[in-house]
Amino acid sequence: MQTLPAAPELTEEEFADISQLVKKECGINLTEGKKELVKARLARRLKELGLRSYGAYYEYLRNGDRTDEMILMMDVLSTHVTQFFRQPEQFHYLRQVYLVQKLGAAGAGMIKLRVWSAGCASGEEAYSLAVLLCESLPLGRTWDVRILATDLSTRMLAQARAGTYTAEDVKDIPPAWLKKYFRWDKSRGAAGYCVSEQVKKMVSFARLNLMEASWPMRGPFDLIFCRNVMIYFESDIRQQLINRFWSLLAGNGLLAVGQAEGFSGIKNDFKYLGYSLYGKK
Ligand SMILES: C[S@@+](CC[C@H](N)C(=O)[O-])C[C@H]1O[C@@H](n2cnc3c(N)ncnc32)[C@H](O)[C@@H]1O
Structure with missing residues (x-):
């Protein structure tokens, strides 16, 4: 041997x-x-x-x-662990509080939302947001929603763009939503759950290293999800990133971080909303 x-x-x-x-x-x-x-x-x-x-x-x-x-x-x-509807309480808050307020403020006009999933890994976070928005935004109204999803890893981005997942990957998606926003393609073997075109069209994936001195996007974003990424960074880098997120958020924007990522020791003017969610006002 x-x-x-x-x-x-x-x-x-x-x-x-x-x-x-x-x-x-x-x-x-x-x-x-x-x-x-x-x-x-x-x-x-x-x-x-x-x-x-x-x-x-x-x-x-x-x-x-x-x-x-x-x-x-x-x-x-780096670690790429992720899942659909991770930290579900954040998604509940978005649906039951944030979007209700947003819809109220939009009146009868168009509902415009710009979302960024920063450190999106294999795409579950961005697609969860897209599905939640499809389910929460009223029919018969005009909405203009774009989700930007970025990551450092080209391998993760390729998986995210493919948008195909296994039964284990999709286990946290409510069954009715799984049926509505995914189709089963048996030719893909185990990873046969494919994100629907409707959901895919809402998300653009791009490679971005958050350490780059200048970012190509100008914002403003209504929602920034940067969850379970900064946990691996030292506080000076976290401080810089939080300042940059603040500048890119709209006036009533919201930043979501991971459960284990407090802002302790980070100077900031965000208002803590609970569930690791931070509001610009
Ligand atoms: C643990 S995953 C988090 C995925 C998702 N946000 C979530 O919470 O489920 C962390 C991701 O951050 C990415 N990442 C790490 N450092 C990064 C950096 N400097 N710029 C951009 N992405 C980075 C990794 O490639 C990885 O896919």
Whole structure:
């Protein structure tokens, strides 16, 4: 029987170099506890590139234009866990409070909504928002809704654009909505639940690294969902992002963050609305 060669050792110095690079490029803070994870997840890239050490990989990343490799590395080192209607109480709030107010304010006019899912992973968050809006906005009224969904990972964005999911992925979607907004395509095997064209058309996916000094969109957004992304960033980066989200939100806009992501230590003028939701006023 053939034995696989063991992954090379990841020295403290190599880990420090790689961590610094990752923090600079995408904000993710790889603490000491993540050393084994970094070693395991990058071992395959080393093998594929024929490199003998993590130090050689670091040098490879730094020499020449390695944008594609950098994207691959950030992809394997970040967490992409997500689910449909994650933190359901936020979706209840949107439907029962935010949209009711929005509809009241719109009077008989057109209902315009601009939404951004920042760090959308494989698309579940953006499609959940689209389905919720389809269900909540009244028929017979004109609405103009656009959802922008961005992520760092090109692999996640490809999955999101495909919009096909397994039975396990769609288990949190209310059955009536699953029936209405998804179709089953048995030729796709296990990932046979396909997002309907109506829902797909509402969402545009694009690659965006939140660490970039300038973002292409000008806003204003009514809703920004940036959930379970900033949790991996240090407070200085979180502070910068929250300031940037504030500037891009409309006057009565709302920012949703993840359950475990408080604003402690972050200077801000947001009003806490409960359920990890923050209002601009
Ligand atoms: C845990 S998932 C969260 C998905 C979804 N927002 C949710 O809460 O279910 C985190 C996502 O953030 C993305 N991400 C991490 N750092 C990023 C950065 N600097 N810019 C953009 N996206 C980033 C990752 O690629 C990953 O898909």
